Amino acid sequence: LINDSQAIQDFLLDYNTRAGLIAYDLTEATWNFNTNLTDYNQNITLDKQLKWDQFLQEAASNATGYDTSVMSEADKRQFHIIKDIGISAQTNETKLKRLNKILSDMESIYSTAKVCLNSTNCVPLDPDLTKIMAESRDYQLLLDVWKGWSDASGRKMKDLYPEYVELSNEAVQLLGYTDTGAYWRSKYETPTFEEDVLGLYNQLRPLYEQLHAYVRRKLKAIYGSDNFPASGHIPAHILGNMWAQEWDNLIKELSPYPKKPTFDVTDEMIRQNYTALKIFQTADSFFQSLGLIPMPPEFWNKSVFERPADGREIVCHASAWDFNNGKDFRIKQCTVVNSKDFNTAHHEMGHIEYFLQYANQPIAFRDGANPGFHEAVGDTISLSVNTPEHMYAIGLLKESIEDKKSDINYLMSMALEKIAFLPFGYLIDQWRWKVFRGDITPDKYNEEWWNLRCRYQGIFPPVARSSDDFDPGAKYHIPANYPYISYFVSFVIQFQFHKALCDEAGYKGPLHRCDIYNNTKAGKKLSDMLQLGRSQPWPVAMKIMTGQTKMDAQPLMDYFKPLINFLKKENGEDIGWQPNCPSY
Ligand SMILES: C[C@H](NC(=O)O)C(=O)O
Numbered sequence: 001l002i003n004d005s006q007a008i009q010d011f012l013l014d015y016n017t018r019a020g021l022i023a024y025d026l027t028e029a030t031w032n033f034n035t036n037l038t039d040y041n042q043n044i045t046l047d048k049q050l051k052w053d054q055f056l057q058e059a060a061s062n063a064t065g066y067d068t069s070v071m072s073e074a075d076k077r078q079f080h081i082i083k084d085i086g087i088s089a090q091t092n093e094t095k096l097k098r099l100n101k102i103l104s105d106m107e108s109i110y111s112t113a114k115v116c117l118n119s120t121n122c123v124p125l126d127p128d129l130t131k132i133m134a135e136s137r138d139y140q141l142l143l144d145v146w147k148g149w150s151d152a153s154g155r156k157m158k159d160l161y162p163e164y165v166e167l168s169n170e171a172v173q174l175l176g177y178t179d180t181g182a183y184w185r186s187k188y189e190t191p192t193f194e195e196d197v198l199g200l201y202n203q204l205r206p207l208y209e210q211l212h213a214y215v216r217r218k219l220k221a222i223y224g225s226d227n228f229p230a231s232g233h234i235p236a237h238i239l240g241n242m243w244a245q246e247w248d249n250l251i252k253e254l255s256p257y258p259k260k261p262t263f264d265v266t267d268e269m270i271r272q273n274y275t276a277l278k279i280f281q282t283a284d285s286f287f288q289s290l291g292l293i294p295m296p297p298e299f300w301n302k303s304v305f306e307r308p309a310d311g312r313e314i315v316c317h318a319s320a321w322d323f324n325n326g327k328d329f330r331i332k333q334c335t336v337v338n339s340k341d342f343n344t345a346h347h348e349m350g351h352i353e354y355f356l357q358y359a360n361q362p363i364a365f366r367d368g369a370n371p372g373f374h375e376a377v378g379d380t381i382s383l384s385v386n387t388p389e390h391m392y393a394i395g396l397l398k399e400s401i402e403d404k405k406s407d408i409n410y411l412m413s414m415a416l417e418k419i420a421f422l423p424f425g426y427l428i429d430q431w432r433w434k435v436f437r438g439d440i441t442p443d444k445y446n447e448e449w450w451n452l453r454c455r456y457q458g459i460f461p462p463v464a465r466s467s468d469d470f471d472p473g474a475k476y477h478i479p480a481n482y483p484y485i486s487y488f489v490s491f492v493i494q495f496q497f498h499k500a501l502c503d504e505a506g507y508k509g510p511l512h513r514c515d516i517y518n519n520t521k522a523g524k525k526l527s528d529m530l531q532l533g534r535s536q537p538w539p540v541a542m543k544i545m546t547g548q549t550k551m552d553a554q555p556l557m558d559y560f561k562p563l564i565n566f567l568k569k570e571n572g573e574d575i576g577w578q579p580n581c582p583s584y
């Protein structure tokens with residue numbers, strides 16, 4: 001084994017130089033494909049992907065020739081990450097190419113899927129179906145769109161998924177992982193990770209049960225109780241969202257005090273002629289007010305902020321891109337001018353800020369402290385941005401909160417996004433981890449998906465599902481192969497981060513009204529953590545932010561306490577649902 005320290009540094013320098021160049025090539029090609037889904041661009045991307053995989057294989061195998069016992073902790077960590085190459089480990093080129101092709105095809109199927117509303121009008125998810133699901137209150141139209149979307153997306157990739165699972169497991173097993181789920185969970189470097197997230201879910205479940213009970217009662221009044229089974233489940237397609245994952249589009253019907261403001265700024269944004277660009281400029285000015293790094297010129301010149309009008313097919317699901325050259329960072333978002341996309345812009349910009357802050361780290365460390373951290377940055381900022389105080393400060397609200405009822409309305413609008421999401425954020429990877437482990441076989445994919453959705457979310461499919469359906473494929477992150485537990489982790493830790501930054505800013509009031517705008521002291525605490533990237537185990541980053549090392553649901557529960565007290569009074573005993581799906 002090579003133990004000469006100069007040789008070790010030479011290896012790392014060579015790796016970082018070559019990895020940067022090859023990763024840039026792949027990212028550029030992938031960007032071109034994602035913003036123009038042609039076969040030509042797919043082929044170029046798959047070629048570059050193979051080159052990147054082969055570079056990783058070569059580097060990983062060379063790295064095994066070095067003696068880590070003589071290295072610093074940091075170099076030891078770099079070598080570990082350089083060897084931990086996931087599905088790129090598949091040395092059988094035919095299998096590796098097939099795996100990459102399946103992944104590319106599944107994401108393309110999802111991103112180009114359309115639903116025909118009539119014989120001549122077939123429309124995509126973004127913006128058309130999303131808008132119908134958010135705004136229509138027509139039970140049957142919602143049902144047609146909901147079923148149509150699953151038929152157009154999930155069904156079309158049903159047979160690809162089992163093949164992907166098999167090839168992905170085989171690849172990571174070459175690294176010693178039992179299955180793909182084990183590889184994904186290893187990013188948290190926490191042996192008790194599954195128990196930890198289950199513990200957080202159980203702690204937060206009572207809050208969700210209260211919100212579910214209140215929303216169910218309100219929706220029964222709107223749609224009639226005939227559509228609500230005795231089991232207590234809510235039909236999956238009437239929550240204002242294609243996946244029933246966030247319910248804030250129902251705020252007008254669900255606001256506890258309808259005579260008081262709901263704090264939804266969409267109408268005002270439209271009245272003020274907000275554009276997609278202005279949304280991102282507004283977000284950038286908040287980040288800069290904290291003393292964080294401004295979005296660089298390439299960001300403004302090369303990002304895609306709206307769906308292109310030239311009819312080309314693109315991947316509309318919003319994403320943030322690091323081109324691995326320390327200079328080029330972009331967002332791709334099919335922005336619509338509304339409060340939802342205003343928040344998404346902050347979410348994606350949070351990823352870009354993290355990229356900027358750790359740009360000087362070696363490539364192996366240019367990642368979140370754990371995947372949940374990367375998802376939490378932008379959302380933490382949004383907890384300040386969404387406050388009535390802040391919306392008033394930037395002229396999107398004519399008045400801030402002046403009484404308890406308005407305060408409850410605001411908490412409800414936040415709960416419909418943040419509490420509603422928790423069981424969804426938790427269950428997606430419960431399903432996938434079981435699939436990867438072989439506990440859910442392809443013939444049971446859809447049935448087990450709905451068993452989890454019924455059990456955890458308390459919703460059910462409004463039309464009987466058949467074994468030809470593949471409803472998991474109707475949710476972006478499944479065909480796009482993005483782990484999802486990172487969002488559940490993010491929805492918990494973003495309240496820890498928010499509390500830590502508000503404490504740092506010397507804020508003394510209720511957590512849900514804290515706005516750290518212009519507070520560079522809070523900004524410094526955040527950037528101190530972001531600069532670490534993945535150079536240290538995430539509890540170190542957590543300690544820098546919050547003073548302690550654990551994920552903790554208490555700040556989230558404290559934030560929503562006034563609302564939960566209100567809901568307990570409102571709901572009384574009318575709460576809960578049967579764990580199993582209702583029968584038709
Ligand atoms: C919560 C998650 N956010 C994201 O993809 O950026 C989603 O939209 O499902």
Ligand SMILES: [Zn+2]
Nearest residue numbers: 347351374375
């Ligand atoms: Zn994200």
